Amino acid sequence: MSAGADIKQVVREKYGQAARDVAAGGAKSCCGADGCGTAGADPITTNLYAPDQTRGLPEEALLISLGCGNPTALAQLNPGDTVLDLGSGGGIDVLLSARRVGPAGKVYGLDMTDEMLAIARANQRKAGATNVEFLKGDIEHIPLPDASVDVIISNCVINLSADKRRTLAEAFRVLKPGGRFAVSDVVVRGALPDELRRSMELWVGCVAGALEEQEFLGLLAETGFEEGSIEPTRIYRVEDARAFLEGAGLDVAAIAPQLAGRVMGAFVRARKPLAAAVAPGAAAKECCGPTCCT
């Protein structure tokens, strides 16, 4: 099994378990030394949504939120927009977006986990949202056509992707020219010693993979996006990670100065240029066998 397939499988199992825990009335965090469902008041996933924003939404949608931001509040969504949520989980960001785009708009939630899709669809029924569709698939292979979406949102999922270049290329492909990429994700600022980076990522991202800030901006630009920006929304405190890091055998007092202010939940924004016709390369070079590319 390749490293990418391995990560995908781990993510699928972990988030499937989180979905089953919530369905059974359990806890919500996917982070922490014991895996999903252990933390009481996780500093990453708690208090992201204002009460007046979530009023009227099923409690299950809020309880199962495993995000690290509130992309719907930060993204500019207009009535009539078509929105795609990469890694929609229990569906809270989809349902919030659905209110913003109104009946003339449409919000797609994409998730690869059957358990999460089932919960999201149940939440959709409870919320009575008709302008919503949940789709099964990978964020590295979005099941929608080129130039079909106005805004892409995502809440702490890009960091889980084993192939971020491919994920961003797919996001670029499905966005309409002028379309907006507006996602929350965990981002690391500056280079961290490898061991420390791995420990912090395991804590914040559940599975290692948060991009370094400049690396993220570089990838966006290489993909063809313009106006890339990364804005910190919540900088994690070393103190928040103390128990986890000590559990991993690290001397927290010694490493605290290296970590301070370096790991954050951030809002990442970029735009597909109006002039962009098709994704550069990716799909056009795709081959499907010995007979069809010759």
Place this chain on the structure above:
Amino acid sequence: MATSRESTELQLRPARDADRSVILALLEAHRLPTDGVAAALPGFVVAERHGRLVGMIGLETYGAFGLLRSAAVDDAAQRHGVGRALVGRLLEDAAARRLTAIYLLTTTAEGYFQKFGFRPTTRDAVPESVRRSVEFTVACPASATVMVLRLSPAARP
């Protein structure tokens, strides 16, 4: 000016957001999948006769490949060349976009599309991006016939 009765009556135009509910109703009437229609709408063309929407067709693009979907004509308007006009327009659009092949899934219209040059193929021979589309993954039964029309490079500018 000599124009046929059909061309004076039938208007083809790109679909608008306001057409969505009529399109969905027509799809449901023909038992065709409605999954992903909102996202695919920018690639839809509708046929109107006397101001009434009587048919449509959708072209989804995945890089160099096209996926024909949602071809339907209102029962009352059938056998008047509406479908032929819609498929013709789609093939023009595909050529203008320099697509190299168009794929489709059908359970009922294999013979119809053969007239336009589509030929049956296997799912394995379909490019991954198209095979991962909503139409292939959730909307259509595994038993549906897969067809392909390869667009001749010589026909492209």
